[in-house]
Amino acid sequence: MSRDGWEAVIGLEIHVQLQTRTKMFCRCANRYGDPPNTNVCQVCLAHPGVLPVPNRAAVHQAIRVGMALGCTIPSWSQFHRKNYFYPDNPKAYQISQYDSPLCGEGVFHVPAPGGAFEVRLERAHIEEDAAKMIHAGGAGGRLTGSASSVVDFNRAGTPLLEIVTRPDLHSGEDARRFLNLLRATIVAIGASDADMEKGSLRCDANVSVRRVGDTALGTKTELKNMNSFRYLERGINAEIERQIGVLEAGDRVRQATMHYDVATGTVHVLRSKEEANDYRYFPEPDLVPLEPDAALLDELRAALAELPAARIERFVGQYGLPEPIAEALGTGSELARWFEELARLVGDGRLAANWTLGDFSAHLNAAGVVPAESPVTPARMAGLVRLVESGAVGTAAAKQVFAGLVDDPDASAEAIVEARGLGQIGDEAALAAVVDEVVAGNPAQVAQFRAGKVQLLGFFTGQVMRQTGGRAEPKTVQRLLRERLDGS
Amino acid sequence: MALTEQEIRHVARLARLGLRDDEVERLGAELSSILAHVSAISALDLDDVPPTSHPLDLTNVLADDEPRPCLSTEEALLNAPDPAPEGFRVPPIGA
Numbered sequence: 001m002s003r004d005g006w007e008a009v010i011g012l013e014i015h016v017q018l019q020t021r022t023k024m025f026c027r028c029a030n031r032y033g034d035p036p037n038t039n040v041c042q043v044c045l046a047h048p049g050v051l052p053v054p055n056r057a058a059v060h061q062a063i064r065v066g067m068a069l070g071c072t073i074p075s076w077s078q079f080h081r082k083n084y085f086y087p088d089n090p091k092a093y094q095i096s097q098y099d100s101p102l103c104g105e106g107v108f109h110v111p112a113p114g115g116a117f118e119v120r121l122e123r124a125h126i127e128e129d130a131a132k133m134i135h136a137g138g139a140g141g142r143l144t145g146s147a148s149s150v151v152d153f154n155r156a157g158t159p160l161l162e163i164v165t166r167p168d169l170h171s172g173e174d175a176r177r178f179l180n181l182l183r184a185t186i187v188a189i190g191a192s193d194a195d196m197e198k199g200s201l202r203c204d205a206n207v208s209v210r211r212v213g214d215t216a217l218g219t220k221t222e223l224k225n226m227n228s229f230r231y232l233e234r235g236i237n238a239e240i241e242r243q244i245g246v247l248e249a250g251d252r253v254r255q256a257t258m259h260y261d262v263a264t265g266t267v268h269v270l271r272s273k274e275e276a277n278d279y280r281y282f283p284e285p286d287l288v289p290l291e292p293d294a295a296l297l298d299e300l301r302a303a304l305a306e307l308p309a310a311r312i313e314r315f316v317g318q319y320g321l322p323e324p325i326a327e328a329l330g331t332g333s334e335l336a337r338w339f340e341e342l343a344r345l346v347g348d349g350r351l352a353a354n355w356t357l358g359d360f361s362a363h364l365n366a367a368g369v370v371p372a373e374s375p376v377t378p379a380r381m382a383g384l385v386r387l388v389e390s391g392a393v394g395t396a397a398a399k400q401v402f403a404g405l406v407d408d409p410d411a412s413a414e415a416i417v418e419a420r421g422l423g424q425i426g427d428e429a430a431l432a433a434v435v436d437e438v439v440a441g442n443p444a445q446v447a448q449f450r451a452g453k454v455q456l457l458g459f460f461t462g463q464v465m466r467q468t469g470g471r472a473e474p475k476t477v478q479r480l481l482r483e484r485l486d487g488s
Numbered sequence: 489m490a491l492t493e494q495e496i497r498h499v500a501r502l503a504r505l506g507l508r509d510d511e512v513e514r515l516g517a518e519l520s521s522i523l524a525h526v527s528a529i530s531a532l533d534l535d536d537v538p539p540t541s542h543p544l545d546l547t548n549v550l551a552d553d554e555p556r557p558c559l560s561t562e563e564a565l566l567n568a569p570d571p572a573p574e575g576f577r578v579p580p581i582g583a
């Protein structure tokens with residue numbers, strides 16, 4: 001998207017809340033949405049003398065994510081303290097990882113309509129989340145202008161996985177596509193619900209630009225907390241444009257933390273970053289190292305399901321689907337499962353893809369349900385597809401039959417067609433009677449047609465369809481109409 | 489090894505300690521002597537010794553992911569200097 005002569009270079013830092021029953025270092029519940037300060041204890045409130053104990057399930061989830069993203073899993077890893085003062089961090093340090101993360105380098109493969117691309121991952125490490133600050137007095141709970149703040153420690157100490165990419169992305173669209181597939185992968189293995197709106201998936205972007213052909217990286221800015229995929233894409237593109245504008249005006253890009261304003265679509269400086277943070281990392285003395293052994297890694301690897309990237313490529317090969325269609329069907333596990341069952345039942349992948357992405361997806365969106373919650377099972381849908389393919393039901397009536405499948409969960413497609421009289425009328429004598437009636441009832445249009453306004457054929461067809469409730473077989477209708485209209 | 493006054497003030501600021509000028513001088517000398525004591529280890533040939541972050545010969549000390557009773561909100565707020573009904577009230581944060 002960037003302008004001629006410029007190349008954008010983008011790396012992402014992604015935080016994912018791991019799905020566990022308890023927190024990272026204590027056994028308080030890890031649950032979103034509870035009343036403030038109800039899942040807290042001496043450990044996550046940082047009372048003196050307490051000791052953290054890491055959550056086995058969180059460590060395993062983190063390793064599974066690392067494996068699914070193509071990261072190496074080092075045989076030795078340890079925790080570090082990251083020191084800073086802020087009310088959301090009562091120990092005055094966050095337990096994190098520094099130079100020995102749980103998951104090491106990897107390469108994540110992203111299928112894309114314009115050709116697949118690869119994003120190198122630098123690392124993925126475990127850390128604890130901070131408490132939540134509720135800012136009283138500031139507009140909309142914002143910090144600016146607040147009279148005081150209240151701290152809710154329910155989130156304090158819940159497990160996070162921070163995933164850091166190399167600067168391998170070059171546009172907002174690539175970043176969105178990458179993050180969407182990364183999210184789908186994490187959801188597919190059940191490691192997190194990775195919901196940007198709830199904050200269980202958060203993404204910051206490091207953005208810089210350079211002249212095409214340059215090898216050195218330009219000065220980067222950090223774009224913070226974009227809370228949807230759309231804003232991630234737009235925010236990055238706005239920042240790329242801003243930086244190109246600055247450089248073309250002969251100025252220089254200053255290192256800063258930037259904020260994307262959704263309302264105006266512009267980017268502005270949140271705080272300048274001239275002085276580097278000094279977090280004084282050092283090994284966490286309260287926690288001993290992690291050494292995942294081969295048996296554990298084998299066990300975790302064996303339990304990984306088919307991942308979205310592999311599934312998308314399989315759909316292209318197995319069903320002969322175009323890449324964008326395979327991507328739409330294969331990214332989410334539930335829709336993929338529904339589609340494959342329908343494809344098996346009707347024995348035609350392309351046909352199944354059309355129905356899955358057409359009426360069925362529209363119904364899911366309208367009803368706000370996931371495939372497993374829909375009354376339209378692949379088996380019931382297959383009944384309708386067969387009726388349409390055999391010509392027993394027309395495409396217009398098929399929409400009504402589909403609505404019937406949604407409204408009446410116990411009825412088969414055949415039963416709905418029968419009960420509602422939606423079968424296609426192919427009988428020539430029956431259709432001829434309707435056609436004659438329409439021709440006789442519209443003398444003005446007949447005259448115009450005969451004077452050369454042939455596009456009126458559509459008008460006549462529509463009239464016949466209306467009279468038959470959309471059930472007339474269109475080819476026969478058009479032939480009969482032509483015979484009547486051309487004939488005299 | 490003697491720390492510069494600038495280094496002492498930087499470390500004090502990171503620790504949010506407000507030091508008077510005479511304290512900067514006194515604590516600077518004390519901190520320098522502690523560092524000098526620890527740096528005796530540099531005299532040894534330790535090329536083949538990996539950095540030791542833990543003296544214990546233990547790894548993989550992990551807990552099962554089973555919830556245990558926590559504190560009630562009332563108990564949690566007992567030590568709060570300025571409790572609000574829903575949590576710990578803190579002064580506004582300077583941006």
